Amino acid sequence: xxxxxxxxxxxxxxxxxxxxxxxxxxxxxxxxxxxxSKEEFARRGDEIYESxxxxxxxxxxxxxxxxxxxxxxxxxxxxxxxxxIDRLTAIKFAG
Numbered sequence: 001x002x003x004x005x006x007x008x009x010x011x012x013x014x015x016x017x018x019x020x021x022x023x024x025x026x027x028x029x030x031x032x033x034x035x036x037s038k039e040e041f042a043r044r045g046d047e048i049y050e051s052x053x054x055x056x057x058x059x060x061x062x063x064x065x066x067x068x069x070x071x072x073x074x075x076x077x078x079x080x081x082x083x084x085i086d087r088l089t090a091i092k093f094a095g
Contacts, residue, residue, distance in 0.1 A: 036070070041070060044070040045068050045070050048068050048070060048073050048075075049066065049068060052073050052075075053066055053068060053075050057075075057077050061077055063079075064077050064078060064079055064084075065077070065078055065079070065080065065081050065084045066084065067081070067084040067085050067087075067088045068088075069088060069092060072092065074088060074091050074092050075088060075091075076088030076089075076090075076091065
């Protein structure tokens with residue numbers, strides 16, 4: 001008997017959810033277009049690396065990973081990619 005009551009209660013909850021869901025207006029998600037093409041993204045990264053980053057990190061950082069923000073020129077350097085991203089993020093949001 002108790003199990004039957006729980007089942008009926010569940011059915012009422014399910015019917016309520018269906019009723020609520022049927023009243024929700026579903027809108028399609030907007031698809032964001034990339035700000036830069038792959039080519040422009042690579043060109044900007046290469047340009048920033050050669051002009052700003054390389055002179056600062058070339059000595060003593062062989063084999064390390066450099067992460068560059070192509071809009072600000074900020075960068076992070078580390079042995080692992082997540083650490084480099086964390087360093088870039090700390091620089092970007094520090095000030």
